[in-house]
Amino acid sequence: MSEHIVSPKIYLVIFASLMLGTGITVWAAFRDVGKFNIVIALVIATIKATLVVLFFMHARYSPRRTQMVIVCSVFWLAIMLALTLTDYDTRPRDSRLAPPAISHLLRA
Amino acid sequence: MQSQLPFSPDQASNFAPHVDDLMLFITLICLFFAVAVTAAIIIFFFKYHRKSPNEVGVPIHGDSRLEAAWMIVPLILAMGMFGWGAVVYVDYRHAPPDALDIYVIGKQWMWKAQQPNGLREINELHVPAGRDVRLILASEDVIHDFFVPAFRVKMDVVPGHYNTMWFRPTKPGRYHFFCSQYCGTNHAIMGGWVTVMEPADYAAWLSGSSGAEANPVVAGEKLFAEKACVTCHVGNGTGRAPSLNGVFGAKVLLADGSTVVADEAYIRESILQPNAKIVAGYQPLMPTFQGQLTEEQILSLTAYIKSLQSQPVPATGSGIAPTTEKR
Amino acid sequence: MPHEDYLNARYGIRSWLLTTDHKRIALLWLGSVTVFFFIGGLFATMIRIHLLTPTGYLVTPETYNKLFTMHGVAMIFFFLIPSIPAVLGNFLIPLMIGAKDLAFPKINLLSWYIYMLGGCFVLYSFATGGLDTGWTFYTPLSSIYSNSAVTPAVIGIFINGFSSILTGLNFIVTIHTMRAPGMTWFRLPLFVWAHYATSLVMILGTPVIAITLLLAGLERMFHLGFFNPALGGDPILFQHLFWFYSHPAVYIMILPAMGVISEIIPTFARKPIFGYSFIAGSSIAIAVIGFLVWAHHMFVTGESVYAALTFSFLSYLVAIPSAVKVFNWTSTLYKGSISWDTPMIYAFGFIGLFLIGGLTGLFLACLGLDIHIHDTYFVVAHFHYIMVGGAVMGYVGGLHFWWPKITGRLYPEALARTAAITLFVGFNLTFFPQFILGYLGMPRRYHTYPPEFQVLNVLSTAGASILALGYLLPMLYLTWSMRYGKVAGQNPWPATGLEWKTDSPPPTENFDVTPEVTWEPYDFKNRPDLGLTAGAPSLAPAHGDD
C-alpha cells in the first residue's frame, strides 16, 4: 500500500487557518462594505472549504480520478446556480409586481 | 402571404404566417434527414442481407472526415432553426408600445377579461382586427396558460407574476382559446372564444350597442352559454352549482336552513351578489357579474331562466325545497 | 448432475430476497418494473378509451386527471428510469467488463429495496385517492390546491430517488475499478459507455429532484412558502429545480437504450461499429450537454428572453451527438452481413422511431415554434416517440438479445418478429396522429376536446390497441420460453462481448477464471473462437438464417 500519510503538524496548521477564517468572517460581517459583505463571506467560506477538501480529506494526495470527481461536483453545482440565475438576473424587474390596473381584479 | 399549410389551424394573427413558415422550414429539413436515413437503412437491409451462415461483414472502423461532416452540417442547419426561431420569439416577447392593453385573469376554471374601458367578459375575449393587442395576464390560484391556436400564441399565467403576450389579429371571426397549462379538475373546459371584430364593430361593441337579439329568451340562452353559466349550472344537477331547471317560482332551500322563493329579484341578486344567498349543499364559488351585464342582459337571463320551467327537474342538485314544503 | 449456474445455485425465497448476486438482483428488478409497466399501461389504455369521443367516454374529469398523472408517475419514475439500467445494466455490466460482481453488491440489493419501498408509497397514494397533479407536480397546484394523495406520492418518489442514485454510484465505481485485465476504456462495450453516461446523470441530477420534491412536500404538509406565491415563494423556481433533473432524466431513459442498440447492430451486421469513439464520446456529450438545456421546458412561462435564447441554443447543441449516433449506426450497416433476427428488427424500429422523436425535438427547441406547440399533443407525441419508441423498443430489443444469456433459452423467433413489427406499427398509429393534433392546437391533459379533433383521436386509440397486443405477446412467449425454449448455448448469435464467453446462464461468480481481454471490441475477423472463420463449425442457431 502506498498511501500518503499526512502528518499531524499539517492538520494543526490547517485547523488554525480554519479558526482564523472563522474569526475573519465574523469580524468582516460587522463591517459595512455594501454588497461586498456577501462576496467576502463566500470567498472566505470557499477558502475554508478548499482547505478541508485538500488536506483533511486528502484530495491533494488523491489520485487524479478523485480530483476529477470533486471538480465535477463543483462544476455541476455551478451550472445549476448560474443557469438559473441567467433567468432571474435578466428578467424585467417588475414581473413579480402587480400593475396597478390589475390588482383590483384579483381576489385579495 | 403564403397559402395555408395542411393540418394547421386558421391563420388569424400576425404571428401565424411566421410560425407556419418556420414549421415548413424545419419540417422540410427534418424530412430530408428522415428520408435519407430510412432509405439508407432499407437499402442496406436488403443489399447486405446475410448470404451464408458464417459470413462476416467488411471491417470498416470509421472515417473522421465523415464524422466531421455529419457534425458540422447538422450544426449549421440547427443554428439556422435557432436563429429564425429566436427572431420570431424576440418579436413575440416585446409588445409594441402603443398596443391595446387588455387584462386577462385565470382562475380555476374560468377566464375573466377586462377591456380598456372597463367592460368585463367571462370566457370571451373581443379584439379589433388590425390593431396590436397586449394581454396582461394574472392568475388567482394556480398556473394557467392562455393559448389561441389560430393566433399561434400562448403564455403561462403564473400566480405572483404578471406575464404579457401580444398579437395583431388579422382576420375577423371566432376562434377557440384554451387553457394549455394543466390546472386541475376542469382544465379541459377552461376555454372560450376570441372574437376578432372589424375596428368599427369593436368600437360599437365596446360602447354596448351590439344590437341585442329581439327575443329575450334566445338572447338569454346565448348569454347563459357565453358567460359560462352553463359550465356550473348543469341541467341534470351534476354541476358545481344548482340546476336551474324548474327553479323559477319554486322555493329554494338555503345553506342557513331558510327558504326563499325564486322570483325575479332573487335571480337578479344571485347574479350580481352570488354570495348573498347560498343554496344548501353548494359552495360560494360563483363570481359576481356586477358591472359585466347591462340591465337588459340581466332581464334576458331572467327570461331564459323562467323558460327553463318546462324542463324536467332533476332528482337532486336543484336546491328546490322538498315538496312537503309546497303541500 | 446439472450444470450449476446462478439460477440453480441456491433455492428458496430467502436465496432470492437476500441475494447479493447482481444477476439475481437484476431479475428481481425485471419482475418489479414489469409490474409497474402493466400498471402504467392499464392507465394508458383507459386514457385512450376515454378519448374516443370528444366529451369523454369512460370516466369523470377528476378520474381522467388521475389516470394521466398516475400513468406518468408509474411509467417514468418506476418503469423507464430503472428499466434498462437496473435490469440489463445490472445483469450485464459486471459480465461485460469481466468482474465477479458490482463494486458494492449489498448496496445493489439495498437499491432494489429502496425502490420497492418508494413503490409502496406511490401505490398507496394511487389506492387512497389517487394523484391528480400531473407527473410534473407543478406548484402551487400540487402543494396547495390538489385534493388528491400528493404527500405519499412525493415521499415515494423522493425515496425512489435514492435507489437511482445508488445504482448510478455503483455503476460508476464498478466501471472505474473492477475492469478485468486488458479491458481498457476503449475496449469497453458501448453499452457500458452508455451506462457510464447514464450513471453520471443519475448521480448529478437525482439529488436535485429529491430535494425539490422534499421542499414541495414540506410546503404541502406544513404550509411553507418555498414555491407558494401567496407567501412570496416563486412557482417558477420549482420548475427550474424540477427540470434540472427531469430533462436530463430523459437521457437516463434513452442513453441505455442507445447502448443496447450499439450492441445489437454490430452483432447482427457482423462488423465493427462505425466510429466507436464517436459513439462513446457522444454518450458522454449527451449526458453533459443534457444538463444545460432544462429551461427549454419553460419558454412560455415568462422566463427572461435572454435565458430562453441561451437554453434554445444549448438545446440545439444536444441534437448533434444524437445525430452522430444515428449516422454511425446507419453506416455500420454498410457492407455488413445483416441478419434479420428479432433484436435487429427492434434496432431498426428504434432508429426509425428515435429519428422521428429526435427530429421533432428540433421543432420544440425552436423558440418561435414552441410558442405554438408547447403543452399541446405535439409534445406528448414527441416524448412518447423518445421514451416509448426509443427507450422501450431498446429495452424489449435488449431483453430479446440477452434473453439466451439470462435464461439459457431461446425465444420463438417467428412469434418474436411478429411482435416486433406489431409494436412498430401500433406505435406509429398511436402517436403519429398526435403530432397533427398538437399542431392543430389540441392542448395536452384534456379530458374533453372540441369535436373537430375526434378523427385523429380515434386513430390514436385504434393504434393503442394494436400496441397493447404488441406488448402482451413478448410477455407471454418470453415466459413460455424460460421453460420450453430451445437451449441457447454460450454464444448463439454469435457476439463478441465478454458476457458471451461464459456459460448461459452464467455461474454465480460469472467466470471460472478472471478473463483477460486481448481483442478490440466488435472485432469479428480476428476472433477464431466465434467459429466464423472458414471451415470452423457454425455456432449460429438453426433459426437465425432464412
Added chain:
Amino acid sequence: MHRTGELYGQFETLEQQKETAALGMWVFLVTEVLFFGGMFLTYTINRRAFSTAFGIGSNTLDIKLGAGNTVVLIMSSLTMAMAVWSAQVGKKKLVSIFLIATLGLGTVFLGVKAVEYKQKFDHHLVPGRSFDMKYHPAHPMPGDDLEELDKEKQEVDKAFAVDPDINAHGQLYFSLYFGMTGLHALHMIIGAGLLLWLIKASFAGRFTPQYNTPVEVVGLYWHFVDIVWIYLFPLLYLIDRHR
C-alpha cells in the same frame, strides 16, 4: 460473495477494495453537493427577492451560538482527521480516543442546535400559524438583552412599514433556516451513528495500517458535513450584521 478476512469476494486485492470504497464515498458526496445545492439555490433566489426580511430573520439568530458551533464542528473535523492518521500509523488506542472525541464534539454541536431551535419556538419564529416577527420584541424573555431587543423592534417596525408582507417573507427565511440546518443536523445524526459503529470496531482493534478503509471513508463524510456548515454559517447568521 464470500469474504476472506477483510477482503470481500468481488475484489482481487485489498488495495482495489480500498480504492473502490473511497471512490464510492466521493461519488456519494457529489450527490450530496447537488442535494444541498437545490436548497442553496432556493435560498439564493428568495434571498435576492426579500433581502430585508432575510436580514431581519438572520439578525434574530444568536451569533455567539452559531460561531461557537462553527468552532466545535471544525474541531471535530480535526479530531476525525487525527483518527484517520492514528489508524494509518497503527496507534490503535489513539484511534478510539479520537473517534470518541469526534462523537463528543458532534453531540455538543447538536445540543447547541437544539438550544437554538428551542429559542426560535419560544420567540414564535417557527413557520406556521403562530409565526410573528413582532412577537419577541414585544414579549421579552428572562435573560434577554433589552437594548438589543429594542433595536430589533425598531428594525421590524421599519420593515413592516415598507413591506406589509414581511411576516410571510420572514417565514420564508425561517423555512429555509430550519430546512437547511435540519437537513445538516440529520446528516450529523447519521454521521454520529457511523462513528458509534467505528468506535465499536476500534475497541476490537480492527483498524490497522493495512485495513483502515471504514475510518477513512466515514472521515470523508464527516468532513463534508463540516463543509456544508462552513457555508451555512455565513449565509444564515451573517447576512445583515453590518447594519
